[in-house]
Amino acid sequence: TAVRLIGELGDIRRFTSANKLNAFVGIDLRHFESGEYIAVDHISKRGNPYARKILYRTILNMMVSARTKPSHINNYCRERKKQSSGKADFKKIAMGAISRLNRTIYHLILNNQKYDYLKTRPKAES
Template sequence: MSKEQLRYCYAQQLLYLLAEKEKISIQLIDRSRLLTEFEILISLPGIGEISAALFIGEFGDLSRFSNHKKVNASIGIDIRRYQSGKYTGQDHINKRGNPKGKILYLIVRNMIRQQKAGPNHIVDYYYKLKKQPISKKDKVATVACMNKLLKCIYSMVKNNTKYDYSARSLRTNSIIL
């Protein structure tokens, strides 16, 4: 088999796999549309249909958790503190949960990248963390935003409300802010 024939064979295989991926994505979105969480998730700026469907596929029904802290613990982004007597160690991410946080990481990065799509509290929080007197590192700020996004999504699903930037900015004592 010549190099040209081999390239053609790989190109055909790539086109086939891309078409299969598209079919699976459409099926995932169609199944996710049946759930109320789908409409809630796509109301957030920076979350599209595929991201919402992947989130639902990874996390399932969030109402099975009694609070947002248990959701954080299930994916391993809760804080682990070490204290012994008067000594208090530096806080770290637990990292012991199911590694479902990858989709959250991608969603937060996408929100930051597409911040011009609409105002978003998660993006505002990210830049607040980056601008503090002591700026947080990029991954630390992103994980903090993942935590905040999960709180926001949990609250929106629990209350069956869509994202509204203006309504959330007035509620400073809520779970979201």
């Protein structure tokens, strides 16, 4: 997965922010409003479709292995599932998790760090 992601994204250090990385992948939100009408936000899908699919499958694999390999992204997915009303919300939860994964990857690469779940857990979970 990492090799395929690097192949699609290239050098992640070239992005000036994690939001630009999300835009490159195509998961940035399109927002439309006119007068008092506010449309439901959707992802733009303007970015790299292969990177988006790789990240989506990565999130699915992370959710499957959540019991043995905990992460803050799995915690996010679990909390959002509790709040959701149906199956249609799963893709929204997955896109939010991809955004968090991108921010995590971006931070770890820029700071030359390894992921440590114990450092990312909020104090309340400890």
